[in-house]
Amino acid sequence: xxxxxxxxxxxxxxxxxxxxxxxxxxxxxxxxxxxxxxxxxxxxxxxxxxxxxxxxxxxxxxxxxxxxxxxxxxxxxxxxxxxxxxxxxxxxxxxxxxxxxxxxxxxxxxxxxxxxxxxxxxxxxxxxxxxxxxxxxxxxxxxxxxxxxxxxxxxxxxxxxxxxxxxxxxxxxxxxxx
Amino acid sequence: xxxxxxxxxxxxxxxxxxxxxxxxxxxxxxxxxxxxxxxxxxxxxxxxxxxxxxxxxxxxxxxxxxxxxxxxxxxxxxxxxxxxxxxxxxxxxxxxxxxxxxxxxxxxxxxxxxxxxxxxxxxxxxxxxxxxxxxxxxxxxxxxxxxxxxxxxxxxxxxxxxxxxxxxxxxxxxxxxxxxxxxxxxxxxxxxxxxxxxxxxxxxxxxxxxxxxxxxxxxxxxxxxxxxxxxxxxxxxxxxxxxxxxxxxxxxxxxxxxxxxxxxxxxxxxxxxxxxxxxxxx
Numbered sequence: 001x002x003x004x005x006x007x008x009x010x011x012x013x014x015x016x017x018x019x020x021x022x023x024x025x026x027x028x029x030x031x032x033x034x035x036x037x038x039x040x041x042x043x044x045x046x047x048x049x050x051x052x053x054x055x056x057x058x059x060x061x062x063x064x065x066x067x068x069x070x071x072x073x074x075x076x077x078x079x080x081x082x083x084x085x086x087x088x089x090x091x092x093x094x095x096x097x098x099x100x101x102x103x104x105x106x107x108x109x110x111x112x113x114x115x116x117x118x119x120x121x122x123x124x125x126x127x128x129x130x131x132x133x134x135x136x137x138x139x140x141x142x143x144x145x146x147x148x149x150x151x152x153x154x155x156x157x158x159x160x161x162x163x164x165x166x167x168x169x170x171x172x173x174x175x176x177x178x
Numbered sequence: 179x180x181x182x183x184x185x186x187x188x189x190x191x192x193x194x195x196x197x198x199x200x201x202x203x204x205x206x207x208x209x210x211x212x213x214x215x216x217x218x219x220x221x222x223x224x225x226x227x228x229x230x231x232x233x234x235x236x237x238x239x240x241x242x243x244x245x246x247x248x249x250x251x252x253x254x255x256x257x258x259x260x261x262x263x264x265x266x267x268x269x270x271x272x273x274x275x276x277x278x279x280x281x282x283x284x285x286x287x288x289x290x291x292x293x294x295x296x297x298x299x300x301x302x303x304x305x306x307x308x309x310x311x312x313x314x315x316x317x318x319x320x321x322x323x324x325x326x327x328x329x330x331x332x333x334x335x336x337x338x339x340x341x342x343x344x345x346x347x348x349x350x351x352x353x354x355x356x357x358x359x360x361x362x363x364x365x366x367x368x369x370x371x372x373x374x375x376x377x378x379x380x381x382x383x384x385x386x387x388x389x390x391x392x393x394x395x396x397x398x399x400x401x402x403x404x405x406x407x408x409x410x411x412x413x414x415x416x417x418x419x420x421x422x423x424x425x426x427x428x429x430x431x432x433x434x435x436x437x438x439x440x441x442x443x444x445x446x447x448x449x450x451x452x453x454x455x456x457x458x459x460x
Contacts, residue, residue, distance in 0.1 A: 061357055063349035065227070071340040073348055078357050081411045109413050110355060160353070160459035164225040168351045168459055 047124055049147045051093035054154050054175035056111065059084045064159075064167045078171075083107045089175060091119060098124075101132060111158075111173055114139055130156070144172055152177040220245050221330055226457075227351070230300040230311035230335040238318060240327050241292035248325040255294050255318040256280035261304040263315035263331045269304045271316075277323040286318060294318055300335060308338045342366055345431070345452045353459040354414040354426040360398075362433040362449060364406045371447040377435035380410035381448075382417075386424040393418050400433060408433065414456075428455040 059078040067074045078084065086106025092099045101119045103112050117134030121127035132139045144155035154175040159167045220239040228234045240246030240255075249255060258280070262268035275281030286296040300311050315331025344366040348359040360380045367373040377400040384392040396417050398410040410433075420426050432451040436444035 061349065063351075065336070065350060066340075069338070069340070073346075076348055076359060078411075081357065081359075082413070109357065109416065160356070162226045162351065162457055162459055164227065166225075166227060168227070168457065169349045169356060 045096065046127060046146050047093055047096065047098060047121065050091050050098075050127075050130075050154065053088060053090045053178040055178050056084050056087040056089075056108065056173055057176045058172075058174035059111075060172045062170045062172070064170055082109045084109065084111070087111050088178070098130075111171075112139060112141065113137075147177060221333070223333060227336050229338050230306075230308040231338065233297055233299045235295065235297045236316070237289070237293060237295045238327070238330065239291075239293050240318060245328050245330070246292060247327055249318055249320065249327045250292060252320060252325060254288070254321070255286050256284040256321055257286050257296050257316060258284070258319050258326075259298070259303060259314060259316040261300065261306060261314050262310075262312050263329070265312060265332075267310060267312075269306060271298070271303045272305060273298075273303070277319075280319065280321045280323075308335070309341075311335050344368065344372060344449065345433070347454055351457040351459070352454070353456050354418075356459070357411060357413050358454075359409050359411045360431050360433075361403075362400065362408045364408075368450065371437055372449050374437045375433075375435040375447050375449070376437070377408040377433040377449075379434045380431055381434060382412060382429050382431045384414060384418040384429045385427055386420045387427040388424055389427075390421075390424070392420055392424075392426060397434075400435075408435075426456060428453055430454075 057079070060075055061078050062075045063071075063073065066072075083106065085108070086104075087108035088104040088106075089112065090102045090104075092101065098119045098121055100117065101114075102116045103114065105111070105115075112132060114132050114134040114137060117132060119133070120131050122129045122131075127143055130141050130143060132141070142157040142159070144157040145151075145153060147154045154177070156173045156175070158171045158173070160169045162168050220242055222237045224235045224237075225232070238245075240249055243250065256275075257271065258274055258277070259271035260268050261271075271284070273281055273283040275284055286294045289295055300306075300314060301308060304311060304314075313332035313334050315329055315333065317327045317329050319326040342363065342365075344363055346361045346363065348361060349356070352358050360382070362377050362380070364373060364375070364377075367375070379400050380398050381395050382398065383395045386392050396412065398412055400408040400410045403409050414426050414429065418426055430451050430453045433449045435447060435449075437447050439445040
């Protein structure tokens with residue numbers, strides 16, 4: 001008699017557990033749906049936001065190997081060590097596409113070697129790399145930050161690799177729109 | 179026999195049995211082309227930056243008489259390797275054997291045309307910890323030691339732990355276009371003057387790839403960073419121009435300052451000097 005009651009009670013518990021599990025799975029599966037909200041307002045053009053004259057306002061240098069190894073002395077602010085603030089970059093956009101650029105180095109250390117030419121981006125919607133071309137010479141800089149609404153800062157990053165392809169030194173150039 | 183060397187020889191034997199000599203040469207050539215390498219004259223090390231715990235491949239061209247010396251044209255060569263040359267705390271490689279009779283494990287692989295190649299991992303080769311291993315040097319020789327190359331040294335291991343030193347550059351690896359910050363940390367001074375001096379400037383002497391001094395030595399004002407660190411920044415290519423066909427290869431630097439003499443008057447002193455070789459960065 002005791003055994004029958006025990007088996008019935010156990011069956012009941014198992015049934016409840018099964019129902020609870022199915023309910024939980026159902027909630028988990030059907031509760032996660034992608035947001036249906038579309039882009040609010042006009043789609044932002046990152047290319048257009050890059051357009052204009054930019055003045056170099058901050059330069060930092062990173063020892064990427066020290067960073068990888070967790071050593072002290074990983075990053076250094078170079079802004080006041082050399083006349084970097086004399087460097088200016090102008091990026092022009094024509095008909096919504098990247099067109100030409102000019103650089104005015106002044107007495108600044110070398111930031112971008114090319115003084116004028118054309119520029120392109122790897123992805124017009126979400127550019128990561130800017131390729132500057134003058135004749136047969138090209139120079140690639142990585143975008144470290146977009147000048148999005150409320151921010152008039154453009155951040156370009158240059159990485160220097162050794163012969164084995166390992167990044168050893170990087171420079172972050174922060175520009176402010178003129 | 180060193181396990182890495184043994185593995186390499188087994189692979190080479192298998193290659194010998196299964197493919198023709200021409201194909202073997204072609205494969206070695208392809209491997210050499212594909213491998214990124216640190217080139218220092220006639221010695222190429224792959225990967226270009228390495229710690230004492232990394233296995234590295236060293237390729238040596240001994241066709242130059244200054245390097246090859248009496249080993250030019252030899253049909254076989256043996257490695258004679260040593261750690262920390264000229265700085266103390268060094269050991270001979272475990273595969274060296276004796277000078278008059280190199281061990282078989284020290285035999286290096288011929289790539290033809292006076293080129294030789296070998297692989298090793300420093301901690302295993304020297305039986306020393308990464309902290310003890312700073313540099314290595316080597317030469318190639320005949321088994322009986324009657325023929326040999328010049329000493330090829332020093333090649334520097336990347337540290338696995340940060341080792342504070344009196345003289346330090348930032349970043350640790352630079353090329354001639356980089357902003358280089360020279361640092362003097364008084365805490366790690368060795369001499370009494372170095373431990374007491376107040377730096378006011380740094381002196382930089384530049385050398386080209388032929389070992390010739392480039393221009394005059396440059397003196398840069400030092401800036402106090404904190405109570406024990408002073409720094410001075412430079413961009414080599416802004417201050418030095420190598421002559422036609424040459425490039426800036428390395429520089430030496432030291433800090434200059436004052437200490438108070440026994441009479442209380444300041445005396446001019448300088449720190450010891452250290453040398454930095456540029457790394458090719460692109």
